[in-house]
Amino acid sequence: MDFDLSEEQRLLKESVDGLLGDAYDFDARKKYMKEKGGWSKAIWGKFAEQGLLGLPFSEDDGGFGAGAIETMIVMEALGKALVLEPYLATVVIGGGLLRRGGSAAQKAAQIPGIIDGTRSFAFAQLEKNSRYDLYDVATSAKKKGAGWVIDGEKFVVLNGEAADTLIVTARTKGSQRDTNGIGVFLVPGDAKGVAKKGYPTQDGLHAADITFTGVEVGSDAAIGDPEDSLALIERVVDEARIAMCAEAVGVMDESLKSTVEYLKTRKQFGVPIGSFQTLQHRAADMFVAVEQARSMSMFATMASDFDDAKERATAVAAAKVQIGKSAKFVGQQAIQLHGGIGMTMEAKIGHYFKRLTMIENTFGDTDYHLRRVTESGGLV
Amino acid sequence: MDLSFSKEEVAFRDEVRAFFRDHVPPSTRQKLQEGRHLSKDEMVDWWRILNRKGWGVSHWPKEYGGTGWTSVQHYIFNEELQMHPAPAPLAFGVSMVGPVIYTFGNEQQKKHYLPRIANVDDWWCQGFSEPGSGSDLASLKTKAERKGDKYIVNGQKTWTTLAQYADWIFCLCRTDPAAKKQTGISFILIDMKSKGITVRPIQTIDGGFEVNEVFLDDVEVPVENLVGEENKGWDYAKFLLGNERTGIARVGVSKERIRRIRDLASKVESGGKPVMADQGFREKLAAVEIELKALELTQLRVVADEGKHGKGKPNPASSVLKIKGSEIQQATTELLMEVIGPFAAPFDEHGDDGSNEAMDWTAQIAPSYFNNRKVSIYGGSNEIQRNIITKAVLGL
Numbered sequence: 001m002d003f004d005l006s007e008e009q010r011l012l013k014e015s016v017d018g019l020l021g022d023a024y025d026f027d028a029r030k031k032y033m034k035e036k037g038g039w040s041k042a043i044w045g046k047f048a049e050q051g052l053l054g055l056p057f058s059e060d061d062g063g064f065g066a067g068a069i070e071t072m073i074v075m076e077a078l079g080k081a082l083v084l085e086p087y088l089a090t091v092v093i094g095g096g097l098l099r100r101g102g103s104a105a106q107k108a109a110q111i112p113g114i115i116d117g118t119r120s121f122a123f124a125q126l127e128k129n130s131r132y133d134l135y136d137v138a139t140s141a142k143k144k145g146a147g148w149v150i151d152g153e154k155f156v157v158l159n160g161e162a163a164d165t166l167i168v169t170a171r172t173k174g175s176q177r178d179t180n181g182i183g184v185f186l187v188p189g190d191a192k193g194v195a196k197k198g199y200p201t202q203d204g205l206h207a208a209d210i211t212f213t214g215v216e217v218g219s220d221a222a223i224g225d226p227e228d229s230l231a232l233i234e235r236v237v238d239e240a241r242i243a244m245c246a247e248a249v250g251v252m253d254e255s256l257k258s259t260v261e262y263l264k265t266r267k268q269f270g271v272p273i274g275s276f277q278t279l280q281h282r283a284a285d286m287f288v289a290v291e292q293a294r295s296m297s298m299f300a301t302m303a304s305d306f307d308d309a310k311e312r313a314t315a316v317a318a319a320k321v322q323i324g325k326s327a328k329f330v331g332q333q334a335i336q337l338h339g340g341i342g343m344t345m346e347a348k349i350g351h352y353f354k355r356l357t358m359i360e361n362t363f364g365d366t367d368y369h370l371r372r373v374t375e376s377g378g379l380v
Numbered sequence: 381m382d383l384s385f386s387k388e389e390v391a392f393r394d395e396v397r398a399f400f401r402d403h404v405p406p407s408t409r410q411k412l413q414e415g416r417h418l419s420k421d422e423m424v425d426w427w428r429i430l431n432r433k434g435w436g437v438s439h440w441p442k443e444y445g446g447t448g449w450t451s452v453q454h455y456i457f458n459e460e461l462q463m464h465p466a467p468a469p470l471a472f473g474v475s476m477v478g479p480v481i482y483t484f485g486n487e488q489q490k491k492h493y494l495p496r497i498a499n500v501d502d503w504w505c506q507g508f509s510e511p512g513s514g515s516d517l518a519s520l521k522t523k524a525e526r527k528g529d530k531y532i533v534n535g536q537k538t539w540t541t542l543a544q545y546a547d548w549i550f551c552l553c554r555t556d557p558a559a560k561k562q563t564g565i566s567f568i569l570i571d572m573k574s575k576g577i578t579v580r581p582i583q584t585i586d587g588g589f590e591v592n593e594v595f596l597d598d599v600e601v602p603v604e605n606l607v608g609e610e611n612k613g614w615d616y617a618k619f620l621l622g623n624e625r626t627g628i629a630r631v632g633v634s635k636e637r638i639r640r641i642r643d644l645a646s647k648v649e650s651g652g653k654p655v656m657a658d659q660g661f662r663e664k665l666a667a668v669e670i671e672l673k674a675l676e677l678t679q680l681r682v683v684a685d686e687g688k689h690g691k692g693k694p695n696p697a698s699s700v701l702k703i704k705g706s707e708i709q710q711a712t713t714e715l716l717m718e719v720i721g722p723f724a725a726p727f728d729e730h731g732d733d734g735s736n737e738a739m740d741w742t743a744q745i746a747p748s749y750f751n752n753r754k755v756s757i758y759g760g761s762n763e764i765q766r767n768i769i770t771k772a773v774l775g776l
Contacts, residue, residue, distance in 0.1 A: 001389075001452055002382045003684045009381075069381050260774050274776040277767075283774055284766035288704060291697045295677035296670075302383045318670045374659070374666040379673050380638045 003298065005073070013073045015050055020081040026348045029204075032084055037162025037198075038206025039084040048117030053091055057099060061111045068239075068304040072246040072297065079250025082351055084205055086120050086159035092243045094121030094167055096236035097184055101224035106186070110165065122163035122189075123240075124154035124210055125233075132364040134169075134233050135179045139212065141170035141226065146219040148172075148226070150185060150193075150212045160208030161198030163189045168212065169233060172226050183226030184233060191215050203355040231309070238316045241363050242304050245297040245323045248359045252290045252327060255334040255352045259283060262338055262349075279337060286330050293326035310376065317364070317372040318379055324366035327356040383680065385452070393456045400464040403429050412465045413640060415713075415748035417588060420503075420545045423467050427500045430469065437474050437498045444482050444494050451687035455680070462632025472541070473497040473504040477550045479623050480567065480616050484608035493569075507537040507551035507570070507594060508617065515764050517552075518561040518614065522596060524553035524568055526603070531555075531568060533576075533599040539758075543579050543592040546572050551596075556611050567613035569605040576600070584754075586747035587727065621760070622694075628759060629679045629705035634672050637712040641665060645719045655719050664718075668711045675704045696773045702765050706755040713749040720745050 005013065023043060032040035047053050055070050057063025064070075071092065078087055091114060098110055113119030130136035139152025150170050160166070166187045174181030187194065193215035198208040224232045260283055263274030273279055300319035306312040331353040335342040338349050360366060373379065385393065408422050430436045439454055440446030449457070461468060469475070478497045481489050496502045513520040522535025533553055543549065549570050556564030570577070576599040581589045608616055642665075645656035655661055678697050685695040717724055724746040756762045770776045 001385060001680060001684050002688070003681045004688065005381060260776065263776055280770040280774075280776050281763070281766040283776065284769035287696075287769050287773060288700050291678055291700045292671070292674040292704065295681060295697075296674045298381070298383070298681075299673065299677050302381075318673055321667070321670050322674050370663055370666055370670075373670060374662045378638075378642075378666055379669040380635050 005069070009069060009073060012070060013077065016052065016074055016077040017080075019046060019050060020077055020083065024081040024083060026351075029082060029084065033200070033204055037159070038200060038204075039086065039159075039162070043083075044085050044117050044120070047085065047087070048115065052087075053117055054115035056091065056095055057111055057115060061099070061107050062115050063111070068242065068301045071239075071243055072301045075243045075246035076250035076253075079247035079355070080254045082204070082251070082348075082355055086122070086163070088240060088243055088247075089123055089159040089163070090114055090119075090121040093123045093236055093240050094165065096239050097123075097167055097223050097232065100235060101184065101229065101232040103220075103223075105220060106223060110186070113164070119164045120159060120162060121165050121167060122157050122159040122208075124157045124160065124166050124168045124187075125237075126155045126157070128153065128155060129176075132368045133177070134237055135182060135230050136177050137169050137171045137182050138176045139168065139170045141168075141172050141183055141185055141222075143172075144216065148183075148185065148217050148219075148221060150187065150215040150217065152212050154210045154212070156201070156207045157210050158201075158205060158207050160210050161196050161206060165189060166194070166210070167223070169229075179230050180228050182228070182230050182233070184223040184229045185217055185221045185226075186223060187212070187215060187217055187221065191217070201358060203358040204351060205358075234313065235309070237363055238313060239304055241316050241320050242297075242300045244359050244362060245293075245300050245319050248323045248327050248356060249290070249294050249297045251352050251355050251359075252293060252330045255330050255349065255356070256283070256286050256290055258349050258352070259286065259334045259337050262341075266339075282333055282337060286333050289326040289329045293323050293330075296322040314373055314376040314379065317369040317376070320364060320369040321366050321373065324360040324369070327360055328366075331356040383677075385456075389452055389456060392453055393460060396457055396460045397464075399433065399435075400460060400466055403433075404464055404466040409464060409466065412467065413636070415716075415744040417590075418467060423470070424500050424503075426467050427469060431499050436469060436500075437478060437494075439475075440478060440494075440498075441482065444478075444490070445498050451683050455683045458627055459632040462630060463636045465633065465636050468627075470500060470503065472506045472550075473500065473502070475623060475627075476506060476620050477504050477548075477569070480550070480607060480620050483619065484567075484616050488604070489569075489607065502547040503542070503545045505540050505543045505546035505549045505572075505594075507540060507549045509539045510536060511538050515761055517617070518565070520552055520554065520565070522551065522553050523557065524551075524555050524566060524601070526555070529603050531601045531603060531606070533568070533570065533596045533601055535596050537594040537596070538582075538591075540579075540592045540594045541590055543572070543594055544581060544589070548572060549594065550607075552613050552617055555613075559611065562614040564611050565613040565617075566610050567607045567616045568601060569607065570596075570599060570601050574599045574601065584751060586751040587729070588747065588751060590751075629675055629701040630709055630755075631672065631676045631679055631705070634705075634708050634712050637709075637716070638665070638669060638672070641712065641715050641719060644716065648719055648721075650721070661715075661718065665715060668708060668715065671704065671711075672708050675701070675708060678704070699765060699769045699773060702759065703756075703762050706762060709755050710752050713745075713752040716745050717749045724749075 054063040055066040059065050095114055098107055127138055141148045141150050166189055168185045168187050170183055172181055172183045193213045195211040196208045201207050264272055266273050296319040300316050303312050303315035334349050335353050341347050342349050411418055437445050438447045442448045481493050510520050524531040524533045551568050551570055552565050553568050555566040576597040578595040580593045582591045646654050648655050678700050682695045682698045720742050723742050
């Protein structure tokens with residue numbers, strides 16, 4: 001048993017923290033946000049140069065064969081800097097679906113572009129009525145000749161506007177809430193019949209609602225079995241949840257750090273407000289919440305390699321519950337302890353709070369995952 | 381980063397588990413599962429079985445009878461012990477006065493007391509808290525005046541756990557009345573049979589008699605019962621309190637109790653179906669289980685850190701263990717109360733000293749709930765723990 005990072009992992013952490021420390025302060029972030037698609041191509045290029053975009057891919061596919069721990073390290077660092085670039089959508093989800101379900105030809109066609117930073121992805125999954133159920137899919141993919149025709153609407157697709165490639169979940173048979181009959185399709189972002197409405201999200205990221213009208217793709221567009229890919233989707237979305245848990249830990253670490261700093265410097269009644277016990281104990285409770293979240297983020301990271309799908313899913317759900325609770329507490333208290341300044345768009349602390357809030361509501365909120373743990377029969 | 385146990389550690393766990401299965405008296409186990417008190421003999425019998433196996437004082441240095449286990453092995457041992465469940469070694473002897481004696485005591489003291497602690501020939505109790513000195517322990521007033529080769533001790537100790545069974549008490553006494561708070565305190569060992577000692581039981585809200593007041597009136601104590609240097613007792617007390625960082629989380633205890641909740645909630649009916657079939661109840665239980673899993677991982681982080689980097693510099697996460705561990709213990713007793721609902725009401729006026737064999741299995745659920753309010757108060761209240769985080773971790 002060992003919770004320390006290996007030498008190589010420590011170096012990775014130093015290099016990501018170093019890169020973001022230099023290039024990603026709060027003012028720089030505001031500039032990147034205004035670029036086309038809501039993030040910076042130049043920063044993305046630096047990620048590629050440092051090898052971050054190729055981490056999880058096998059050496060055969062041109063990557064570094066890194067595992068869940070390396071993703072955790074990167075995501076924590078991205079969380080600390082509130083990074084806007086689509087690492088989750090492109091490397092974790094897009095890359096994950098290709099790694100776990102893609103054919104040799106699909107990998108050869110898509111992965112090099114991810115690794116060298118020329119291609120970004122978006123995961124078009126959420127529908128008007130699906131909420132957090134991954135199997136609830138109304139968008140259809142119907143056979144036409146050797147290929148497929150896709151029709152439907154997807155919402156809040158992160159990086160949907162800028163993505164070169166959309167990965168779309170669509171139903172090939174059965175009814176809306178059947179667990180089989182779901183496929184995963186690669187669709188070029190500029191394909192005929194794709195209509196995007198882009199917008200910024202509450203946390204400063206960028207998303208799009210996307211309509212697919214008679215979008216025709218070839219027979220090679222389906223990743224995995226077009227009639228039975230729910231297990232693939234669940235596995236990769238679990239990996240996305242794990243990555244978001246790590247990101248949230250990074251955001252919480254910075255929220256606490258910033259709050260403690262503020263308590264030390266802000267003076268009222270002639271003394272630093274950090275000398276008041278009410279505020280001290282609140283900060284102590286924030287620390288407890290962050291450490292419990294960190295423990296569960298590590299647990300979820302380890303769980304990503306569990307062979308038993310049910311055990312893995314339960315562990316990830318449990319982690320998402322802990323992270324959701326901790327994130328809400330830490331985020332809200334960080335604002336409270338900053339007082340009025342915490343309410344301003346100008347101060348960074350509110351942006352941490354907003355990112356934490358959006359993480360909670362992505363791929364299942366606290367209540368949703370608590371139900372999943374309950375239905376699994378528990379952890380003890 | 382690797383959270384799994386090695387092959388050797390798994391084998392060790394199996395060995396420990398098998399030993400508990402084969403050697404813990406079944407009635408002792410059952411009483412613990414039901415949240416009941418054990419009699420003195422039941423506890424001492426078990427501790428002697430443990431000591432014969434060589435596991436009575438497992439974390440002591442080998443030369444004094446310890447095992448030389450790694451921190452992971454200690455963790456596994458405690459977990460298995462709590463989950464079986466079996467009585468934990470008497471903390472006052474094994475975890476508190478024992479380590480103080482082998483670290484600061486003289487050769488004569490080590491030779492005399494340590495083997496007797498290991499075999500529970502002496503039952504020890506702790507004389508720290510006083511009526512006016514709880515969280516502010518250093519304000520204690522009990523004084524020991526040197527007269528020739530004796531100390532004359534006068535004062536009052538309180539919350540003294542199981543003093544009614546004790547042969548010895550280790551006391552913090554003021555030996556230099558002129559010195560300021562923390563200085564001028566000494567660590568003195570006192571025979572409970574000494575003239576001038578009176579033990580008065582305190583009944584707690586659960587009806588039980590775990591704690592006592594101990595009055596010391598002109599008690600004569602030989603000066604050789606001083607441990608270490610005169611007026612350095614506060615340092616030894618701090619050492620003692622910082623000694624046991626990970627056991628305090630009591631993850632195994634909570635795990636065992638969650639199994640009991642599941643078991644009872646599957647048998648007790650509400651609205652024509654088992655309580656366990658109620659979605660609201662199940663979600664509450666799952667929420668506690670998730671908190672417990674997080675705590676278990678936090679504890680493992682601290683254990684792994686100690687194993688790798690030694691105990692010198694505690695992992696900041698260790699301050700989480702007491703706060704969360706106590707909150708979760710309390711939450712589990714609360715859920716048990718919910719399971720039995722109105723049948724929690726009957727109160728046995730005689731309390732439970734472990735002698736009533738015919739006691740109903742539900743009888744201890746409410747007392748256990750009431751009794752567990754103590755866990756966020758003792759061992760440095762959770763508010764004191766927050767003060768520690770504030771200063772030692774956050775630097776406020």
